[in-house]
Amino acid sequence: xxxxxxxxxxxxxxxxxxxxxxxxxxxxxxxxxxxxxxxxxxxxxxxxxxxxxxxxxxxxxxxxxxxxxxxxxxxxxxxxxxxxxxxxxxxxxxxxxxxxxxxxxxxxxxxxxxxxxxxxxxxxxxxxxxxxxxxxxxxxxxxxxxxxxxxxxxxxxxxxxxxxxxxxxxxxxxxxxxxxxxxxxxxxxxxxxxxxxxxxxxxxxxxxxxxxxxxxxxxxxxxxxxxxxxxxxxxxxxxxxxxxxxxxxxxxx
Amino acid sequence: xxxxxxxxxxxxxxxxxxxxxxxxxxxxxxxxxxxxxxxxxxxxxxxxxxxxxxxxxxxxxxxxxxxxxxxxxxxxxxxxxxxxxxxxxxxxxxxxxxxxxxxxxxxxxxxxxxxxxxxxxxxxxxxxxxxxxxxxxxxxxxxxxxxxxxxxxxxxxxxxxxxxxxxxxxxxxxxxxxxxxxxxxxxxxxxxxxxxxxxxxxxxxxxxxxxxxxxxxxx
Amino acid sequence: xxxxxxxxxxxxxxxxxxxxxxxxxxxxxxxxxxxxxxxxxxxxxxxxxxxxxxxxxxxxxxxxxxxxxxxxxxxxxxxxxxxxxxxxxxxxxxxxxxxxxxxxxxxxxxxxxxxxxxxxxxxxxxxxxxxxxxxxxxxxxxxxxxxxxxxxxxxxxxxxxxxxxxxxxxxxxxxxxxxxxxxxxxxxxxxxxxxxxxxxxxxxxxxxxxxxxxxxxxxxxxxxxxx
Numbered sequence: 079x080x081x082x083x084x085x086x087x088x089x090x091x092x093x094x095x096x097x098x099x100x101x102x103x104x105x106x107x108x109x110x111x112x113x114x115x116x117x118x119x120x121x122x123x124x125x126x127x128x129x130x131x132x133x134x135x136x137x138x139x140x141x142x143x144x145x146x147x148x149x150x151x152x153x154x155x156x157x158x159x160x161x162x163x164x165x166x167x168x169x170x171x172x173x174x175x176x177x178x179x180x181x182x183x184x185x186x187x188x189x190x191x192x193x194x195x196x197x198x199x200x201x202x203x204x205x206x207x208x209x210x211x212x213x214x215x216x217x218x219x220x221x222x223x224x225x226x227x228x229x230x231x232x233x234x235x236x237x238x239x240x241x242x243x244x245x246x247x248x249x250x251x252x253x254x255x256x257x258x259x260x261x262x263x264x265x266x267x268x269x270x271x272x273x274x275x276x277x278x279x280x281x282x283x284x285x286x287x288x289x290x291x292x293x294x295x296x297x298x299x300x301x302x303x304x305x306x307x308x309x310x311x312x313x314x315x316x317x318x319x320x321x322x323x324x325x326x327x328x329x330x331x
Numbered sequence: 332x333x334x335x336x337x338x339x340x341x342x343x344x345x346x347x348x349x350x351x352x353x354x355x356x357x358x359x360x361x362x363x364x365x366x367x368x369x370x371x372x373x374x375x376x377x378x379x380x381x382x383x384x385x386x387x388x389x390x391x392x393x394x395x396x397x398x399x400x401x402x403x404x405x406x407x408x409x410x411x412x413x414x415x416x417x418x419x420x421x422x423x424x425x426x427x428x429x430x431x432x433x434x435x436x437x438x439x440x441x442x443x444x445x446x447x448x449x450x451x452x453x454x455x456x457x458x459x460x461x462x463x464x465x466x467x468x469x470x471x472x473x474x475x476x477x478x479x480x481x482x483x484x485x486x487x488x489x490x491x492x493x494x495x496x497x498x499x500x501x502x503x504x505x506x507x508x509x510x511x512x513x514x515x516x517x518x519x520x521x522x523x524x525x526x527x528x529x530x531x532x533x534x535x536x537x538x539x540x541x542x543x544x545x546x547x548x549x550x
Numbered sequence: 551x552x553x554x555x556x557x558x559x560x561x562x563x564x565x566x567x568x569x570x571x572x573x574x575x576x577x578x579x580x581x582x583x584x585x586x587x588x589x590x591x592x593x594x595x596x597x598x599x600x601x602x603x604x605x606x607x608x609x610x611x612x613x614x615x616x617x618x619x620x621x622x623x624x625x626x627x628x629x630x631x632x633x634x635x636x637x638x639x640x641x642x643x644x645x646x647x648x649x650x651x652x653x654x655x656x657x658x659x660x661x662x663x664x665x666x667x668x669x670x671x672x673x674x675x676x677x678x679x680x681x682x683x684x685x686x687x688x689x690x691x692x693x694x695x696x697x698x699x700x701x702x703x704x705x706x707x708x709x710x711x712x713x714x715x716x717x718x719x720x721x722x723x724x725x726x727x728x729x730x731x732x733x734x735x736x737x738x739x740x741x742x743x744x745x746x747x748x749x750x751x752x753x754x755x756x757x758x759x760x761x762x763x764x765x766x767x768x769x770x771x772x773x774x775x776x777x
Contacts, residue, residue, distance in 0.1 A: 093686065096772040132412055134549060136618075156415040166410025168338070168401070179338045183414040210405075225410070473698065480691045485681050493677060494695055497670040498702050501709035508713065524712070532705055539701060546615050546690055 081108045082144055083233050083264040084129060089138035091124050098124040100288035101138070108232070111255075111265040113275035113296070115308060116285035122268040123162075125285065126237050129266070130160045142233065156184065159231035161239050165222040169211040173202055173221045176210060177228060184229040196224040201250060216247040223251060227258070234258060236267040240274050252277055272301065286311040335411075335424035339398070340431070349397045353436035357390035358443060365447050379448040380510035384503055386440060387463070388470065391433055392492040395474045398429055399482040408548065418545035422475060426540065429471040437463050450514060458513030458522075465529040466506040470499055472536040479547045505529045555755065562748040569745035572738040586650045591738050593643040595746040596636050597665065603633025603750065604668060607675070608700030611693035620765065623689045626696055627679060628757035632750060634672045640665055660711035667706055671699040 084106040091099040099121040106112055114122050127133040129140060131151040140147045142154040167176045174193060181189035197206050200220040205213055210221065219242075226234065234255070240248055255278050259265055269275050275282060276296060284292040284307060291311045296304060364382040402408040411421055441459065444450075474495055481490035506529070509522045519526075573591045610626035613619070644662055645655045656662075675695045682688020 093772075096769070130413060132409060132549070152415045152417055154415075155413060158413075160413050162406075162409075164406035164409065166407055166413070167405050168407055169404050170401075171338075180410070180414070183335065183411075183416065185415070476694070476698070480678075480694060483687070484678065484691065486677075490674075490678065490681070494671075494674040497667045497674065497706075498698065500667055501702070501705045504709045504713045528705070528709060528712075535701065535705070536698075539698060543615070543694055543697070547694055 082106070083108045083110070083142070084266065085141040085144075086129075087139050089125070089128060089140060090136050091121075091128060091133060092136045098288055099128070099135075102285075102288075102290055104283065104290065106264060106266060108264050109259075109262055110281055111259045111279040112267070113279040113282040114266065114268040114285055115270075115272070115275065115282055115304075116268075120285045121288040122285050123237055124288075126160075126162075126235050126266070126268055130158060130235050131155055132160075156229065157232045159226035159229070159234045160237075161222055161226040161234070162237040163239075163241055165210070165218050166225065167210045167218065167221055170209055172207050172209055173197065173213075173224070174206045176221065177224055180225050181228050186229050192228065193224075196227060200224045200254070215242060216244050219243060219247060220250070223254065227254070231263065233264045233266070236265070238268055238270065240269060240271055248274075272305065276301065284308055284311060335416075335421065336427055339425070339428035348401075349394055349432050350436060352397055353390050353394040353433060354439055356393055357386045357436055357440045360386035360389050361440070361444055361447060376448065376450070377511075379444070379450060380507045380514065382448070383441070383444050383510060384466070384506045386444070387433075387437070387467070387506075388496070388499065388503060389492075390436070390440075391467070391470055391474065392495050393488075394433070394436075395429060395471075395478045395495075396482060396488065396491055398425065398432075398475075399478045403482060412548065418548060419541040421548070422540050422544035423537075425479075426471045426475040426537070429475055430468055433467045433471060434464065437467070458519055459510050461519075462506050462509035462513070462522075462526070462529070465526065465533060466502045469502045469529060469533040469536060470495075472533060472540050473498055476536075476540040476544060476547060479544065501532055502529060505532075558748070558752050558755065562745070562752045565741065565745045565748055569738075569742045572741050586647055589643050589647045591742045592746075593640060593647060594739065595743040596640045596643065597661075598743065599746050599750045600633055600636045600640055600665065600668065603629045603636060603754075604672070604700060604703070606754075607633065607696045611696035611700075614693045615690065615697065620689070623693065624758055624761045624765070625754070626693060627689075627761055628754045630672060630675050630679075630692075630696070631757055632753045634669070634676060635753075636746075636750070637665060637669045637672055641669060658710075658714060660707055660714055663710045663714075664703065664707045667710075668699075668703060671695070671702075675699070 082105060084104060086102055086104045089099055089102040089104075090097065102125065114125065116122050124133065128135050129142070131140075131147055131154060142151075143157060145154065147154050167173070168179075171179070174197065177193040177196065178189050181193055186192050197203055200223055202217060202220050202224065205217055210218060213221070219239075223239075226236075236255075239251060243251060252274065255265060255267075259278070265279065267275070267279065280295055282292075282294065282296045282304060283290055284304075292304070292307050294300075361382060364385060368378055399408075402411070412418070437460070441456075441463070474491070477494050477498075478491055481494065484490050505525045509525050509529075512522050513519070569591075573588050606629040607626045610622045610629065614622035614626060641662075644665075648657055649655050675692055678695060679688060679692045682691060
């Protein structure tokens, strides 16, 4: 059963006059683990947020699990987990309370038991009853990971999840992601870190100035080739400054 | 939706910040307004309903901001948006939460109000609370929508009252009138048209808020 | 487009001059109210256009929210600014008329009070826009204010009206154009109405173009900076 997890066509997003994501056609089949590489400002976060239905595209379509995301996309969200560098946790509540809340919101069948098991899995057991405000960033991120995994999503979207994590936490995250992937979860991860990308993902796409410039499988052997493509693309002249593009954009508005 | 409401209550119980602001601001306003009137004058009893509602509305306008501030801290609002619920449902839950908080605050403010303004205890307290409930509901309906907006703009402390106050004029006029009549001993039937107005206001803006909230909150 | 602009401006000028002539020279002085009554010919069309402007803001805002398209947003913004101008003038001409006639600067009658609240809503709208700066989000928020405000205005009007009937002490009902015996008064009113209608359209057009240019400039600036 090779179902499509993600399919986008002509996905675009502008902020005011600036085009952050410029016509992306992407297809990810179920069970893949894809790394999204690209320099800062390339549009990676924007792309991810559109896939998570947090942002409405300016143009183009997003299909998650073969159903088009329309009208807010509540149904799709049930199968998607999202992890970013903001934790989305209520600082005055404890991890247990936070997770139980989200579990209820996602309709997880046995919230109490599920929360307890996840807390153990991410190693938060000793801190589960103190307000999130008092936790260190590493612990907070663990809780955020638990939150993303709570409803056993079929698709995990991760926005630079390794940023700011110490080695311990980073290893735990990597192992958890690998486990999830082995269990059939589709992963889409933006990252700067080629090493992590290679450890977890089998495929990579490179995003530069809102466009996909490379798409293929990644192995240690191809690492150099990928890095070269990345560098070349990242230092290419900005397409916006060429007159053609400028004329086209102003006609849009 | 219930889960959301429960969470809001939980957070509030933990910190009590919103409740405290509502209470203190309300009381403060009542006190200050009391100074505006000579304690012995006749005018005081007539102006009393106005004073109560001014306190409710000002405290409310400033207190409402807090409910969305909490969501801002770890981008929790985004976390909420990730849940498989309609944006409209989030709006209703938030409005209900705000309504509950404001009404709890009224439980303390109204007695103090009666105290300060020397009003006879027996009459029409039920009517006063009814008008408060309707008014606060309408206020929460519009206020929650606009709080979601103002919390994300720069001059947020000013923005909410600025936008909100002109819009809740009908509630204010209605509330003051009903409170005044009821305290003067008139039967509820007397103020029926006003009550209808307030109910209408509440319904209309609950629906509008429910429809429009997603635009206020999504990007 | 230039031709339309020029002819619009020209028509505007002509009609406005005609209106001024009509108001100050042509029309006879009202028997009861005296010379001050002439303000009425400005006041009423201004008031009508204020509400037209706000209606435009509401509709354009709703369309913007529903369908997107910055054109709608620009229209809403321009209408709001021009509407604000007109609203201010209404609130100024009102008291000027009222004082000699009724002896007070301000009467709390339903229409004038509603206009005052409308002014406050406009002010909130414009302040929200200026604070948010250029950009989709600010526009969207303002649009919400526009729509909600428009829905609220009839309710506000009703409640103020009822409130006024409870306090008859200062009860003064405004004549909205009744008692215009002389046909010349009618004509003058119509000319003025046309003049202000044209003025409204012209001002909104100019403002709209100016906002459009500013938006494009801002877009280019952002694109360059993003590099």
